[in-house]
Amino acid sequence: MPPRVQLFANPQSGTHSARRIAALRRAFESAGAEVIESESSAAVPPEIDPLATHICVAGGDGTVRHVAAAVARGRHAMPIAQYPLGTINLLAREAGYHPDARRFAERFLAAAVRRRHYTATVRDEMFLCCASAGPECAAIRGYSPALKRRIGRFAYAVALVRTLLRWERHAMVLHAEGRSFPCEAVYIAKGRYFAGPWSFAPRASLLDDKLHVVALGTARRRDYLRFLLDLALGRDPGARPGNISFTCSHLSLDGPAHVEVQGDGDLLATLPLEVRSTGTTMDFI
Missing domain, CATH: 3.40.50.10330 (Probable inorganic polyphosphate/atp-NAD kinase; domain 1)
Incomplete structure (x- = not known):
């Protein structure tokens, strides 16, 4: 057959x-x-x-x-x-x-041979590669589908520039591994890549059940631009003073109820919420 x-x-x-x-x-x-x-x-x-x-x-x-x-x-x-x-x-x-x-x-x-990918969830919504609570969520909210049809991924760059002009900062608290971290942006890698050929967690893998986390203590414009520069240059943004990086299987995030979290490029939920590695796999080739 x-x-x-x-x-x-x-x-x-x-x-x-x-x-x-x-x-x-x-x-x-x-x-x-x-x-x-x-x-x-x-x-x-x-x-x-x-x-x-x-x-x-x-x-x-x-x-x-x-x-x-x-x-x-x-x-x-x-x-x-x-x-x-x-x-x-x-x-x-x-x-x-x-x-x-x-x-x-x-x-x-x-x-x-099949690749067994571990999945994760934001609240009850599955994601496979990455999630975040940061300025890029405003860019996802504000991008133009019509412009995307004309210029592709650069429509997100246009939306991000608009976000930079109308900058907002949100005080959040990240809870994981029995500790709490005040922060203003959180990035969670389930796979290696984020927003293209870049990585803030090069050891992350779809074949691993761990969440790789980077949190920015402050997310001013210059902090976010440094984060993007670290991605472009292959540097660890978690190593900057005021930022943290770690691995875990479960975390929770508290903050203003209107703050959104994206997963794999889709807006999934608003705070407060939990993010979990499910410990279950799906077969990919």
């Missing part, structure tokens, strides 16, 4: 490409698979086909997160992969998925 690939895409995404998705479908079919095209978007929640043997998400990290959550809720056991068609593609970057449709399809269908 040929493999049956359920291919998810988000047609509402600013990076959606019908041409590339059609090429990926042809690549799967040329490799001997049957393909079920499905949608995962704000208007159409993902539904897992019970006859599918593989799940492929042609989209960004947020779409992967939604589809993976649907797989987990249904207790399905089929492997998942991300075809890098989103803005950032953190999971695809860490897993080394190739953007060439033929090479991607051949690897996906031929893989005998």
Whole structure:
């Protein structure tokens, strides 16, 4: 019986490409698979086909997160992969998925060894790669989908510049490992990468169940720009005076009720909340 690939895409995404998705479908079919095209978007929640043997998400990290959550809720056991068609593609970057449709399809269908990715939650919402409570949440809230369709990831840069002009600081308290830390921004890595090819926790891994945390004691404009500079230069932002870094499996964060937390590029919840490594895994290729 040929493999049956359920291919998810988000047609509402600013990076959606019908041409590339059609090429990926042809690549799967040329490799001997049957393909079920499905949608995962704000208007159409993902539904897992019970006859599918593989799940492929042609989209960004947020779409992967939604589809993976649907797989987990249904207790399905089929492997998942991300075809890098989103803005950032953190999971695809860490897993080394190739953007060439033929090479991607051949690897996906031929893989005998699965990568067991540990998941985490913000409150009850799953995330796979990273979460944060910081200025980037305001940028996510304020970016323009129309502009994203025209200039891609640079729409977030435009939104971040606007955030810098209308700067807000929020006093929070991070609780973990029996200690409490006053802070103004918190970054949580489940995987290695954050916002692109950068990392504030290079030892973090999707294959590890630990949360890698960096907290900024103050988040003035210059503190945040130093944080971005540390990312660009590969330096540890937790080593700066007033900041902290550590690993844990559970933390809680208190602060103003309007402060938002993002996970994998989606705004997930507001404070106060808990973040946990679930200790459970999902199969990726």
